[in-house]
Amino acid sequence: MRVDLIVIGGGVVGLSIAWEAARRGARVRIIDHANVDKQASWAGAGIIPAPPGPRASQPLEHLARRAAQAHQSWADMLRDHTGLDTGYQRCGGLFIADQPGEAASLAASRWVWEEEGFEFQRWDNAKALGQAPQLGTCPGWSDVRTLIWTPGEAQLRNPRHLQALRLAITRLGSEVLEEAVRDIAQVDGQWQVRTSRSAHTAASVCVAAGAWTGALIGRFGIATEVVPVRGQMLLHRFDRPIYPFVLNVGSRYLVSRADGHLLVGSTEEEAGFDARTTEEGLRGLEEFATRWLPQELQQGGRLPPPIASWAGLRPASIDGFPVMGPVAEHEGLFVAAGHFRAGLTLSPAIAEVIVDMLEQKQPAVDVRAFRPERGWKGSLTPPN
Ligand SMILES: Cc1cc2nc3c(=O)[nH]c(=O)nc-3n(C[C@H](O)[C@H](O)[C@H](O)COP(=O)(O)OP(=O)(O)OC[C@H]3O[C@@H](n4cnc5c(N)ncnc54)[C@H](O)[C@@H]3O)c2cc1C
Structure with a gap:
C-alpha cells in the first residue's frame, strides 16, 4: 500500500x-x-x-x-x-476550595477569568446542595470555603x-x-x-x-x-452515577460515569518510566475519595475497595x-x-x-x- x-x-x-x-x-x-x-x-x-x-x-x-x-x-x-x-457529555465541573491557599488561588483566578470572558459562576453552599444534595454528607463538606461552577467542563x-x-x-x-x-x-x-x-x-x-x-x-x-510524569488512578463501581458533574478539588478529581463507574485521580510524580502504582499514591487517592464521597457509600468511615487501579505516564515538556x-x-x-x-x-x-x-x-x-x-x-x- x-x-x-x-x-x-x-x-x-x-x-x-x-x-x-x-x-x-x-x-x-x-x-x-x-x-x-x-x-x-x-x-x-x-x-x-x-x-x-x-x-x-x-x-x-x-x-x-x-x-x-x-x-x-x-x-x-x-x-x-x-x-x-465515546460517552462525550458536557456535564459541567464543580471546583471546591477546602484550604485557604486554594481559596486564594480561585479568588485570584476570578479576575483573569472575568477579563478573558471565561464562563463561570460563584456558587454558595445552598446552590451546590440544590444541585447535588449528596455533597452535604461528605466528610469534607464542612471545610468548603469556595465553590466555582464551570458549565463548559465535559468528559468522555x-x-x-x-x-x-x-x-x-x-x-x-x-x-x-x-x-x-x-x-x-x-x-x-x-x-x-x-x-x-x-x-x-x-x-x-x-x-x-x-x-x-x-x-x-x-x-x-x-x-x-519531553519527560514522563506519572499519574495514578483508582476505579470504583457503584450502582448509580454519584455526581452529575466532575468534582475538582485542587489537582484531584472525581469523575462519575453514567453506568456507576467512578474515577478517582490523580497523582503527579516524577518516577522516570516506571508506570507502576504505589501504596502511598493509592492511599492518598483513597483518602481523597473518602473525603468527597457521600457518607451513605461508606461503612465505618471506609469505602468499598476499588475495582481497579493503574498508572500512566503523562508526556510533560x-x-x-x-x-x-x-x-x-x-x-x-x-x-x-x-x-x-x-x-x-x-x-x-x-x-x-x-x-x-x-x-x-x-x-x-x-x-x-x-x-x-x-x-x-x-x-x-x-x-x-
Ligand atoms: C492518570 C492520568 C490522567 C489524565 N487525565 C487527563 C484528562 O482528564 N484530560 C486530558 O486532557 N488529559 C489527561 N491526561 C493526560 C493525557 O492522557 C495525555 O496528555 C495524553 O494521553 C498524551 O497522549 P499521547 O498520544 O501524546 O501519548 P500516549 O498516550 O502516551 O501515547 C504514546 C504512544 O506512543 C507509543 N510509543 C512510544 N514509543 C514507541 C515506539 N518506539 N514505537 C512504537 N510506539 C511507541 C506508546 O506505546 C503509546 O501508545 C491524563 C494522564 C494521566 C496519566
Whole structure:
C-alpha cells in the first residue's frame, strides 16, 4: 500500500492526527508497540475542562478553545463512522476550595477569568446542595470555603474514544501496525521508519510517541525535552452515577460515569518510566475519595475497595508548552508531544494544526511558540 504519512504512536494524539489526515484523503500507517496499559491516553480520566474565554490570548488557550469547539462534532462523527459512543457529555465541573491557599488561588483566578470572558459562576453552599444534595454528607463538606461552577467542563470515556478512532481510521483504508519503532532516517528524500520486524517508507512522518518521544527524535536537534510524569488512578463501581458533574478539588478529581463507574485521580510524580502504582499514591487517592464521597457509600468511615487501579505516564515538556510542528532542517518530519495533563483535551485541535502544516497550509492557531527547536540545546543540566 502507498503510504503518505507514518504516525509513530497510537495514543490519542497520534490517532487523532491519523484520523484527521485520513479524512482529508491521506493514506496513513500508525505504528505503535501497543502497550496500552502504559499509555497515558488509556490511563487518563477523560476530563475536558471548560475552554478559556474568548478574550484569552495565549497560543495554548487558542488551541484549547479550538479543541473544545471540535469535541462534540468529533464525538458525532465517530459515532456515525463506527457506531461507537465515546460517552462525550458536557456535564459541567464543580471546583471546591477546602484550604485557604486554594481559596486564594480561585479568588485570584476570578479576575483573569472575568477579563478573558471565561464562563463561570460563584456558587454558595445552598446552590451546590440544590444541585447535588449528596455533597452535604461528605466528610469534607464542612471545610468548603469556595465553590466555582464551570458549565463548559465535559468528559468522555477515553478507552472508548481510542477504540472509536482506531476503528474509524481503518475504515478509511489506513492501518495500525503493532510494532516497536527502532529508528527514523531520511533515505533518498523519503522517510524510512524501521521497527523490530519491518521497514516503512513515506513522504512524511509524525512522531507522537508521548513520553517516549525524546528517544526517537533526540538526534534531530530537538532542544525541548519531553519527560514522563506519572499519574495514578483508582476505579470504583457503584450502582448509580454519584455526581452529575466532575468534582475538582485542587489537582484531584472525581469523575462519575453514567453506568456507576467512578474515577478517582490523580497523582503527579516524577518516577522516570516506571508506570507502576504505589501504596502511598493509592492511599492518598483513597483518602481523597473518602473525603468527597457521600457518607451513605461508606461503612465505618471506609469505602468499598476499588475495582481497579493503574498508572500512566503523562508526556510533560520542560517549559510547559507542547512540542509541536515541523522539525527544522528535516523536511517532512513532524513532532506532536508534550501535552502533559491536556493531551486528550487538545487532541482535535492538535490534529487539525499538524495536518494543516503537513499540507503546507497556515494553521488556524499560531503554534510558533511550540516549535520543537525552541528551548535549551542538550540536557537539562545547566552548563558549569
Ligand atoms: C492518570 C492520568 C490522567 C489524565 N487525565 C487527563 C484528562 O482528564 N484530560 C486530558 O486532557 N488529559 C489527561 N491526561 C493526560 C493525557 O492522557 C495525555 O496528555 C495524553 O494521553 C498524551 O497522549 P499521547 O498520544 O501524546 O501519548 P500516549 O498516550 O502516551 O501515547 C504514546 C504512544 O506512543 C507509543 N510509543 C512510544 N514509543 C514507541 C515506539 N518506539 N514505537 C512504537 N510506539 C511507541 C506508546 O506505546 C503509546 O501508545 C491524563 C494522564 C494521566 C496519566
